[in-house]
Amino acid sequence: MSTMMQPTYLHRPFTLVSSKMDNYRTRSLTFAEKLDCQPGQYVMAWLPGVGEKPFSIAGDDPLQLMVVDVGPVSHSLHSVAEGQRVWIRGPLGQGYRLVGQRVLLAAGGYGVAPLYYLARKALAAGMSAEVCMGARSAEDVLWAERFQALGVPVRVMTEDGSMGERGLVTKATEAAIAAARPDSLCACGPLGMLEALDRQCEQLGVARQLSWEAHMRCGMGLCGSCELPAPQGEDGSLHRHSCQQPGWLACLDGPVSWKE
Amino acid sequence: MSTMMQPTYLHRPFTLVSSKMDNYRTRSLTFAEKLDCQPGQYVMAWLPGVGEKPFSIAGDDPLQLMVVDVGPVSHSLHSVAEGQRVWIRGPLGQGYRLVGQRVLLAAGGYGVAPLYYLARKALAAGMSAEVCMGARSAEDVLWAERFQALGVPVRVMTEDGSMGERGLVTKATEAAIAAARPDSLCACGPLGMLEALDRQCEQLGVARQLSWEAHMRCGMGLCGSCELPAPQGEDGSLHRHSCQQPGWLACLDGPVSWKE
Amino acid sequence: MGSADLTCRLLGLEMKNPIVLASGIIGTSSSLFLRAAQVGVGAVTAKSCSLQPRAGHPNPVALDWGAGVINAIGLTNPGAEEEVHLLAEGRRILEPYGVPLIASIFAGTVEEFGQVAALIAQARPHLLEVNISCPNVADEFGTPFAAVCESAAAVTESVRRAVGKDLPIAVKLAPNVYNIGRIAAAVVEAGADAITAINTMPGMVIDAHARRPVLHNRTGGLSGMAIKPIALRCVAEIAHAVKVPIIGTGGVNTGEDAAEMILAGATAVGVGTAVWYRGVEALGTIAQELGAFMQAEGIRSLDEMRGQAIR
Amino acid sequence: MGSADLTCRLLGLEMKNPIVLASGIIGTSSSLFLRAAQVGVGAVTAKSCSLQPRAGHPNPVALDWGAGVINAIGLTNPGAEEEVHLLAEGRRILEPYGVPLIASIFAGTVEEFGQVAALIAQARPHLLEVNISCPNVADEFGTPFAAVCESAAAVTESVRRAVGKDLPIAVKLAPNVYNIGRIAAAVVEAGADAITAINTMPGMVIDAHARRPVLHNRTGGLSGMAIKPIALRCVAEIAHAVKVPIIGTGGVNTGEDAAEMILAGATAVGVGTAVWYRGVEALGTIAQELGAFMQAEGIRSLDEMRGQAIR
Ligand SMILES: Cc1cc2nc3c(=O)[nH]c(=O)nc-3n(C[C@H](O)[C@H](O)[C@H](O)COP(=O)(O)OP(=O)(O)OC[C@H]3O[C@@H](n4cnc5c(N)ncnc54)[C@H](O)[C@@H]3O)c2cc1C
Ligand SMILES: Cc1cc2nc3c(=O)[nH]c(=O)nc-3n(C[C@H](O)[C@H](O)[C@H](O)COP(=O)(O)OP(=O)(O)OC[C@H]3O[C@@H](n4cnc5c(N)ncnc54)[C@H](O)[C@@H]3O)c2cc1C
Numbered sequence A, B: 001m002s003t004m005m006q007p008t009y010l011h012r013p014f015t016l017v018s019s020k021m022d023n024y025r026t027r028s029l030t031f032a033e034k035l036d037c038q039p040g041q042y043v044m045a046w047l048p049g050v051g052e053k054p055f056s057i058a059g060d061d062p063l064q065l066m067v068v069d070v071g072p073v074s075h076s077l078h079s080v081a082e083g084q085r086v087w088i089r090g091p092l093g094q095g096y097r098l099v100g101q102r103v104l105l106a107a108g109g110y111g112v113a114p115l116y117y118l119a120r121k122a123l124a125a126g127m128s129a130e131v132c133m134g135a136r137s138a139e140d141v142l143w144a145e146r147f148q149a150l151g152v153p154v155r156v157m158t159e160d161g162s163m164g165e166r167g168l169v170t171k172a173t174e175a176a177i178a179a180a181r182p183d184s185l186c187a188c189g190p191l192g193m194l195e196a197l198d199r200q201c202e203q204l205g206v207a208r209q210l211s212w213e214a215h216m217r218c219g220m221g222l223c224g225s226c227e228l229p230a231p232q233g234e235d236g237s238l239h240r241h242s243c244q245q246p247g248w249l250a251c252l253d254g255p256v257s258w259k260e
Numbered sequence C, D: 001m002g003s004a005d006l007t008c009r010l011l012g013l014e015m016k017n018p019i020v021l022a023s024g025i026i027g028t029s030s031s032l033f034l035r036a037a038q039v040g041v042g043a044v045t046a047k048s049c050s051l052q053p054r055a056g057h058p059n060p061v062a063l064d065w066g067a068g069v070i071n072a073i074g075l076t077n078p079g080a081e082e083e084v085h086l087l088a089e090g091r092r093i094l095e096p097y098g099v100p101l102i103a104s105i106f107a108g109t110v111e112e113f114g115q116v117a118a119l120i121a122q123a124r125p126h127l128l129e130v131n132i133s134c135p136n137v138a139d140e141f142g143t144p145f146a147a148v149c150e151s152a153a154a155v156t157e158s159v160r161r162a163v164g165k166d167l168p169i170a171v172k173l174a175p176n177v178y179n180i181g182r183i184a185a186a187v188v189e190a191g192a193d194a195i196t197a198i199n200t201m202p203g204m205v206i207d208a209h210a211r212r213p214v215l216h217n218r219t220g221g222l223s224g225m226a227i228k229p230i231a232l233r234c235v236a237e238i239a240h241a242v243k244v245p246i247i248g249t250g251g252v253n254t255g256e257d258a259a260e261m262i263l264a265g266a267t268a269v270g271v272g273t274a275v276w277y278r279g280v281e282a283l284g285t286i287a288q289e290l291g292a293f294m295q296a297e298g299i300r301s302l303d304e305m306r307g308q309a310i311r
């Protein structure tokens, strides 16, 4: 008798055990099951009849996701009741690598999710971590207390100064790098933030691992839809992200890119 | 990226490194490669353009087969030159189990092949073994010296008395069982011999593992062609082999049957 | 908590579960029928038989290529006359187990289908499956009967005429067509009481080192895991096209696979190649797993599930 | 010992190896063409394009079901006008790598195929692939063009008329037919210079727990390992039926798979889903593995192998 293949990339139903409001539009979803994965990888979450979207993994055992309510799928995920199921495909993509002794984290929005998971793994591996968070306003700052509970120092930047310092996250990372040079900077957040961090690290000669958000459809490196648009320079000309090859696919090659 | 499946049941080419005449119509084929298998299992040997037939495994590391030249496929296997290839599918089927401390082997014809492999494994597991061989005549006796070289006592029976004692193998097994009760009798040989051993063991209350030869086509339990014909009793009525269920398939359930 | 009800009504047949041993898999003797019944199958289909005996192809006739099996056994069978005895004996042996027996026939011309059907009807199987995937020897291209609405319907009519009204007929369709729903509609129009779908998908496995196809017959039929999504799509198309029961067959290896087949619209579920992957016991294990799945999902009966995925 | 010669001549195209990026896989931008060229592909096929832009289907659009992939991306493309720019840019970028660019088109009517072809011809691709697996919207049943000799030929003629003699045409056939050899003969008769085979096999993946098909579009096309034996059989049938070169496509994951395709009669070898299993690098790795295989087997050129398994 032959052995049967175990399809590991089909959707599997995960049972929601806790759905907690983190702020006015963000929820942490915790499931009954665990997932074998790495920080920085993502899953496709499918609600049958609604749709399927990629989400960063916020924790593996049990699986945890952080969902910002911005449209149909994320909204429906917010209304899943405890005890109901969400269909998960993955883990997909390439995550963060644990390198060196010191990691500096830089989070924007739901970017805290994969970075919190990474922080836990880094601490467990005996590394030290520090996190810089950027948000519009105090009410947008997520999980600062969870990082603090891990013993990870937190620098918060808000655009309106309602919490931490006023300004962008790059101000905090600049200070953090100046204070103690990290072996790599790991970031997740909006495109503009990643581009700014990329430039900053290039100037300061810091290795960085940036998790890019793209329009994902197949999640398998097949359809081509997650290729990042080439960024425009200040002079309006097109240039490449310093950390990317031509045709870099966020779903398969990323979402995390790596540059020494 | 997903992992690819490794098909283990496709034919794989094995390179013949030695082809040695054992007697006037029998050759031992030794290959360069090893096979992960158990004594009593078999392989399908395919010569492209010629055909494919089942053969017992005579050794696993490297793979060894013993082939009696009786028809097209076996004849072509005899003429494969050293350095040429034979295509192997398998291992297939259920082999012998290593149970208890003492195993008694009973071989007819190429039946020595799987039993020699079994003897080596039994000795390696710290068991003791003894072998009874039946043949028409001295020239048909195979591998007696190889068993002796392992330190396994050999009792030879020939129909014409040209070697060992005159008579059938059951005479030798009766004596062996009387001398030292085995934990199981493991046999491989022609149908008539297996039926006789089956009856003998039933009478003497000895557990037996018998390897049945059947007309094999798919080797996968699908086509039904390897179902053994129900044996006829002395009164001409049909009865079942004591060790078999209705519809027992030699290719999938066997070739080795098991009866306490 | 009561357990899920697996009983299945397929035309007049009462089955204790929906798992049907597919044609051509160990359906060659009454002792093999018995074994299938003893491990808990719902119904048994015999190997397809033809008017004359056939030896089949030389080895290699089958192999596992990694995502499924390919076979070209060559429709080995003892011929219709001998098969009548085998089926009659099989019926008798299966009776105490409450396991219906499905006969299967094939032929090379429309007329011959009628002849074989008339002979096999003598054995009084519970259902007659008509395997129309074989080539039409009367057609200049050897087009399979299953490929064209007209020939599929002609065979069905011929068999219906030969066996009268009492013996229900299932026509078994092939997947290598672009319009399986329309073909199903044509055979139902022509008198089929049920559809079995699918037969194997034509394929070829080549050994690069040997530089030739592995099967002696060069091409063969694909079965097992690789064809499950093809089978599910075919069953869904058929369920949309006709109202008769479907024996959904192809790549079912587990109880969950069987559930998928029923969700796609099948009434009963054929199982073949799983015997290689999981042994003959698979025929019973799959039914048990289906029951456990339904239990866990709170599904009480097969009717509740049937076709739910395609509404 | 000299190494095996992987160079491949496909109609007028000179390729450094026979591996062709299949249509619809990362063929959506000139930077992705470039990446394929940089990892060592022999030729690149662009994603199929239509007259008007198409957004495609909502997620889920693709998944790995264990023995392969199923997708219903929905033929997302920017429309022919935009595609002309993309292709022209792609040609320019690929030039230094000596990697030919194959355009791919589809449409819903015979006339529209001509229109799209005429537009795309402006970009001067090295070869124009005509994807006829799409449904014929003018036919009352939506029968795919690839399913019937007459409609397949009609599309081919329409495209031939639109592009004239200078641009070679490959017609891409579908596997869910019973007579792919005859369909190939019909399109060659109608003016096709080459055949690409196969497109995906229609299928459906159902989630038993969700009780519905996983793809938003319900059905989709199967690719990858599960369809390799189907593709090999189709290529063999086509090679028997016509003399034109074949781009053998379907389930090629390794160099040995590519060798099998060539042994079945293919001139070049399409690779798609392997990008999921082995990354974009697969497009180069497979070529290297093919070279190593030929070396080990003492095969000096692709010509020596071509069709050897089907003689
Ligand atoms: C690798 C990856 C990881 C991701 N991880 C997470 C995660 O951990 N948590 C999470 O909430 N989302 C995450 N996303 C985004 C998520 O996949 C969806 O895009 C998001 O949930 C919106 O989907 P929707 O169907 O609800 O709404 P859509 O209809 O897709 O979007 C509604 C509108 O909101 C905009 N929008 C999309 N995402 C955001 C956003 N984050 N903030 C503000 N506006 C937005 C869209 O552009 C659109 O205009 C991730 C995306 C990627 C590619
Ligand atoms: C589980 C199993 C294990 C086997 N192991 C071996 C093995 O280790 N070594 C081996 O040589 N064969 C073995 N066989 C037999 C082998 O598979 C073939 O049947 C045999 O090689 C004949 O095949 P052929 O194509 O050469 O001739 P065929 O045309 O198949 O047979 C030619 C004639 O020889 C007869 N015949 C078949 N086998 C024998 C035999 N052993 N002695 C005398 N006449 C015979 C046939 O009935 C036929 O009349 C085994 C069979 C089975 C089922």
Ligand SMILES: Cc1cc2nc3c(=O)[nH]c(=O)nc-3n(C[C@H](O)[C@H](O)[C@H](O)COP(=O)(O)O)c2cc1C
Residues within 6 Å of the ligand: B218, B222, B223, C022, C023, C024, C025, C047, C048, C062, C069, C071, C073, C075, C104, C131, C172, C198, C199, C200, C222, C223, C224, C225, C227, C249, C250, C251, C252, C270, C271, C272, C273, C274
């Ligand atoms: C070895 C083998 C022999 C088969 N013989 C027949 C046959 O005689 N008649 C028939 O209608 N189908 C035959 N089939 C097809 C099966 O009945 C079934 O339709 C197909 O294998 C798909 O189901 P599976 O994936 O569960 O095997 C055969 C299949 C296999 C694997």
Ligand SMILES: Cc1cc2nc3c(=O)[nH]c(=O)nc-3n(C[C@H](O)[C@H](O)[C@H](O)COP(=O)(O)O)c2cc1C
Residues within 6 Å of the ligand: A218, A222, A223, D022, D023, D024, D025, D047, D048, D062, D069, D071, D073, D075, D104, D131, D172, D198, D199, D200, D222, D223, D224, D225, D227, D249, D250, D251, D252, D270, D271, D272, D273, D274
């Ligand atoms: C995600 C995806 C998208 C595809 N899109 C197209 C397409 O636009 N046009 C086309 O002719 N074929 C398309 N195909 C089919 C492939 O070109 C190829 O024929 C098929 O996938 C079989 O090859 P493979 O097994 O190597 O992937 C697509 C396949 C996949 C998996």
Ligand code: FES
Residues within 6 Å of the ligand: A215, A216, A217, A218, A219, A220, A221, A222, A223, A224, A225, A226, A227, A249, A250, A251, A252
């Ligand atoms: S989402 Fe399809 S290639 Fe990345």
Ligand code: FES
Residues within 6 Å of the ligand: B215, B216, B217, B218, B219, B220, B221, B222, B223, B224, B225, B226, B227, B249, B250, B251, B252
């Ligand atoms: S050889 Fe086919 S069932 Fe045993």
